[in-house]
Amino acid sequence: MSSAHKTRRKPSQSRAWMTSIAIQDAFVISLLERGYEQVSIRDIANIAGVGLGTLYLYFPNKESIAAVTIRRWLRHLARELERSGKAEGQSVQQRCHALVQHYLDDVFAKPKAWQALVTLERRITDPELYRQMYTHFVEVVAVNLQSASDWPVGRDPFPVAFLAFSLLCSAVRDALLVLQTLPQRAGWQLQLEGAIAGGVVCALQTPEPDCP
Amino acid sequence: MSSAHKTRRKPSQSRAWMTSIAIQDAFVISLLERGYEQVSIRDIANIAGVGLGTLYLYFPNKESIAAVTIRRWLRHLARELERSGKAEGQSVQQRCHALVQHYLDDVFAKPKAWQALVTLERRITDPELYRQMYTHFVEVVAVNLQSASDWPVGRDPFPVAFLAFSLLCSAVRDALLVLQTLPQRAGWQLQLEGAIAGGVVCALQTPEPDCP
Amino acid sequence: MSSAHKTRRKPSQSRAWMTSIAIQDAFVISLLERGYEQVSIRDIANIAGVGLGTLYLYFPNKESIAAVTIRRWLRHLARELERSGKAEGQSVQQRCHALVQHYLDDVFAKPKAWQALVTLERRITDPELYRQMYTHFVEVVAVNLQSASDWPVGRDPFPVAFLAFSLLCSAVRDALLVLQTLPQRAGWQLQLEGAIAGGVVCALQTPEPDCP
Amino acid sequence: MSSAHKTRRKPSQSRAWMTSIAIQDAFVISLLERGYEQVSIRDIANIAGVGLGTLYLYFPNKESIAAVTIRRWLRHLARELERSGKAEGQSVQQRCHALVQHYLDDVFAKPKAWQALVTLERRITDPELYRQMYTHFVEVVAVNLQSASDWPVGRDPFPVAFLAFSLLCSAVRDALLVLQTLPQRAGWQLQLEGAIAGGVVCALQTPEPDCP
DNA sequence: AATGAATGAGGCTTCATTCAT
DNA sequence: CATGAATGAAGCCTCATTCAT
Numbered sequence: 020m021s022s023a024h025k026t027r028r029k030p031s032q033s034r035a036w037m038t039s040i041a042i043q044d045a046f047v048i049s050l051l052e053r054g055y056e057q058v059s060i061r062d063i064a065n066i067a068g069v070g071l072g073t074l075y076l077y078f079p080n081k082e083s084i085a086a087v088t089i090r091r092w093l094r095h096l097a098r099e100l101e102r103s104g105k106a107e108g109q110s111v112q113q114r115c116h117a118l119v120q121h122y123l124d125d126v127f128a129k130p131k132a133w134q135a136l137v138t139l140e141r142r143i144t145d146p147e148l149y150r151q152m153y154t155h156f157v158e159v160v161a162v163n164l165q166s167a168s169d170w171p172v173g174r175d176p177f178p179v180a181f182l183a184f185s186l187l188c189s190a191v192r193d194a195l196l197v198l199q200t201l202p203q204r205a206g207w208q209l210q211l212e213g214a215i216a217g218g219v220v221c222a223l224q225t226p227e228p229d230c231p
Numbered sequence: 232m233s234s235a236h237k238t239r240r241k242p243s244q245s246r247a248w249m250t251s252i253a254i255q256d257a258f259v260i261s262l263l264e265r266g267y268e269q270v271s272i273r274d275i276a277n278i279a280g281v282g283l284g285t286l287y288l289y290f291p292n293k294e295s296i297a298a299v300t301i302r303r304w305l306r307h308l309a310r311e312l313e314r315s316g317k318a319e320g321q322s323v324q325q326r327c328h329a330l331v332q333h334y335l336d337d338v339f340a341k342p343k344a345w346q347a348l349v350t351l352e353r354r355i356t357d358p359e360l361y362r363q364m365y366t367h368f369v370e371v372v373a374v375n376l377q378s379a380s381d382w383p384v385g386r387d388p389f390p391v392a393f394l395a396f397s398l399l400c401s402a403v404r405d406a407l408l409v410l411q412t413l414p415q416r417a418g419w420q421l422q423l424e425g426a427i428a429g430g431v432v433c434a435l436q437t438p439e440p441d442c443p
Numbered sequence: 444m445s446s447a448h449k450t451r452r453k454p455s456q457s458r459a460w461m462t463s464i465a466i467q468d469a470f471v472i473s474l475l476e477r478g479y480e481q482v483s484i485r486d487i488a489n490i491a492g493v494g495l496g497t498l499y500l501y502f503p504n505k506e507s508i509a510a511v512t513i514r515r516w517l518r519h520l521a522r523e524l525e526r527s528g529k530a531e532g533q534s535v536q537q538r539c540h541a542l543v544q545h546y547l548d549d550v551f552a553k554p555k556a557w558q559a560l561v562t563l564e565r566r567i568t569d570p571e572l573y574r575q576m577y578t579h580f581v582e583v584v585a586v587n588l589q590s591a592s593d594w595p596v597g598r599d600p601f602p603v604a605f606l607a608f609s610l611l612c613s614a615v616r617d618a619l620l621v622l623q624t625l626p627q628r629a630g631w632q633l634q635l636e637g638a639i640a641g642g643v644v645c646a647l648q649t650p651e652p653d654c655p
Numbered sequence: 656m657s658s659a660h661k662t663r664r665k666p667s668q669s670r671a672w673m674t675s676i677a678i679q680d681a682f683v684i685s686l687l688e689r690g691y692e693q694v695s696i697r698d699i700a701n702i703a704g705v706g707l708g709t710l711y712l713y714f715p716n717k718e719s720i721a722a723v724t725i726r727r728w729l730r731h732l733a734r735e736l737e738r739s740g741k742a743e744g745q746s747v748q749q750r751c752h753a754l755v756q757h758y759l760d761d762v763f764a765k766p767k768a769w770q771a772l773v774t775l776e777r778r779i780t781d782p783e784l785y786r787q788m789y790t791h792f793v794e795v796v797a798v799n800l801q802s803a804s805d806w807p808v809g810r811d812p813f814p815v816a817f818l819a820f821s822l823l824c825s826a827v828r829d830a831l832l833v834l835q836t837l838p839q840r841a842g843w844q845l846q847l848e849g850a851i852a853g854g855v856v857c858a859l860q861t862p863e864p865d866c867p
Numbered sequence: 868a869a870t871g872a873a874t875g876a877g878g879c880t881t882c883a884t885t886c887a888t
Numbered sequence: 889c890a891t892g893a894a895t896g897a898a899g900c901c902t903c904a905t906t907c908a909t
Contacts, residue, residue: 217429613825641853
């Protein structure tokens, strides 16, 4: 939804924006250090370098700091994923390979960020927020797959994208959480490509299900 | 003599066992309702229908209630999964199909329990506990795969089992969390079989990696 | 204090007596190990080797265990002091010397017991109990002094005895509490004899005061 | 960076000082009313007229409230005693007389404060704290005695001061606790002077002992 | 706009006491 | 007589939030 005119925003502008960002960054740092429930408002304020009351000028309460921060942070990650998936892959098969390739590129390029994503994801309490974020990522994948040369015309890309993203995301999550380190890339990537291509091909051979 | 007397003895016998179970059940209920960090000792006591101090006769602190309960609960679930996977499958390929088959059997047979498991999994804060539980399930799968007729002799089944379980588990989790319902079984099962067989086959074609 | 018919029947006979003594001994042990407020009913029961409920067959509550125990225990100590003070001293001066001599004999003979006494004394909450116990000791000294050959006829021995006992007792207490050990006996005894003889002589030279 | 942000800063300035004093005063009041172990944080907060959490802005825990308060309170009392003992006494004998004189001056001038001190002393559970406080008073006396014109050069004043203070202090304590009133001053002072001068003279005639 | 001192509800845990066995 | 499992009031402390400056 783009508007032709950029509406004039608040006069306070960039200073206010910076403070809000500083708070959100502080939240992410605390989150990764201590885990969601252990993050205290005081920690955030200290790390952000602002007063305690200042937080409440920007956010009505602790929960909203989390919500806003997570949303912004995930949008950012999704955008990066989207950008890195812009290669002109052709077949669905190739798209899958490229998807895994680019996904792992991103993961290995910024493991910290993805570890954070995984941590975050498991901390989110509000199911609606969780669904929003998940759906956003799936849509990025869906657009990617749908633009494949041999994509069945009229086929809803969402369920397949859901499967593909679910496999990818969970593989990374479980690796980070359970193994606590990323596996050797070469072999791992092959396995994932096998799994995703296998799943996607099977999915496309099946007639479209009714219930989502 | 100075420190000998400070023991608080656990009660014994069957009455005691019932109380302990009641507490653990109450913990699971609270956990699913409110999320791990929000579970209060008082809630558990109320739901279990016992006095506040009684909890401390059975568990030394809140944390241990969680640990014991979760472990017992997951062992139970894993045992069921294990039992349902005892079919005499032959090839690895068939084992994978059977695995998905039985897993989904279990999931569709008791969706509530699995929804609880999924919720639980995301609530657990302690990484060590998370890893324990995850590893337990993976081992069940590993034993299953390793007994396949064409399993490569001497090959460590753990990494492959990890992949397989990760795919299965995440597919169920994401379906329950994001779609909030289980997909139509027939098509879903095909997709999962494709994904898992694909992943496992790829994995076995790759030479064994060094770092786990 | 409240109702006379609050009777929970006490057990009887020698078995009962032994149990009561075991409880009281356990109380003293706990008291010396942990300090009054840290003594728990459970500790006492464990040390005494009786059940938790059994305590309440012999004592209505924790406080009364303390009160009864302390009274019995102090009576015992006073009796020993009294016995050791039976020497046939002649002048008041000699009586004082003998008093210090016997007092320190007792203190050095059983320093543990006196350390306990000191600890106890400072723990006693009820002022009435404190006064009772103190008065009892003073009376022992009073009888001793009054039987001196040159004791002024008709002079109330209580105030002087009070002074003497106060000096003696506090010297021991402060040594045990602050120095945490008994000083070298020879010199210490001389000092105390000097102080007490000095105080007593001064007191007897002064005309009898009115108030106390 | 990980542990840098966890500081809770103490408030500053005069307002803060007033609040801290209010808390300490409330602690003393509670202490005298209920005894050390019975003092509850809530009591202190209520009496001080501040919120519960406010206490924790000024003191990290209950124990530290006690420690700081008692130390400050005793320093105050000791300072007064010190000041009143600044007379240019000459011989040790005269010093002793002056000491008793000024001590009783102080006691009779503010009996309430000394009753509090006595009560306090018996309430203190922590032996270390007790020793600190006692030692502080003894040092005041030691300085006083050491400056006497005929003080034996090189003689350690501490043991003698200990004896003197012990006698003085216990006489007052026992009078307040057991007699529950101060005796008639004239006679009492004579007795105490006799006792203390006697003890001190004896002590100085004895060669310096080895162990304290 | 920014601050941080003050607040108090609420969390965990202990322990004296009761009562059914 | 004896027991000890069960109880819950009460204690200490944390931390999100407010409001006067």
